[in-house]
Amino acid sequence: MAHQKGEMWQYFWQGPKENSSHHQAFCLGCIRNQLDIAQLNDKDTLGLADEITFKNACATVGSILGEKKAMVAHILGGERSCVHASSEATEKAKELKKKEQKGKWARTDEVEEDADSTNK
Numbered sequence: 623m624a625h626q627k628g629e630m631w632q633y634f635w636q637g638p639k640e641n642s643s644h645h646q647a648f649c650l651g652c653i654r655n656q657l658d659i660a661q662l663n664d665k666d667t668l669g670l671a672d673e674i675t676f677k678n679a680c681a682t683v684g685s686i687l688g689e690k691k692a693m694v695a696h697i698l699g700g701e702r703s704c705v706h707a708s709s710e711a712t713e714k715a716k717e718l719k720k721k722e723q724k725g726k727w728a729r730t731d732e733v734e735e736d737a738d739s740t741n742k
């Protein structure tokens with residue numbers, strides 16, 4: 623699973639490695655805003671990745687950790703949400719966040735069940 627690119631990568635450009643397990647991620651929405659090409663979709667924006675202007679935009683907007691949680695957090699935001707993300711990116715981020723919350727609940731239940739069976 624570590625080698626599988628997460629679904630959020632459709633909306634981020636993958637930069638160099640930030641640490642041993644995660645790459646840097648650059649929000650395509652933020653890059654689009656920086657390049658003044660708001661009319662492009664995420665796929666077409668990614669198509670410009672070899673352009674020097676794209677690289678400059680990356681340097682300006684800055685990277686976040688290419689981890690699903692951090693990417694979702696950038697799109698949905700806490701105090702400061704990303705106002706440049708596409709509606710597709712926002713929808714996907716919401717979906718993944720919901721899934722993750724459900725996953726947490728499920729895991730907690732399993733742990734409790736395991737503890738009970740060990741005691742018996």
Ligand SMILES: [Zn+2]
Nearest residue numbers: 649651652704
């Ligand atoms: Zn952004």
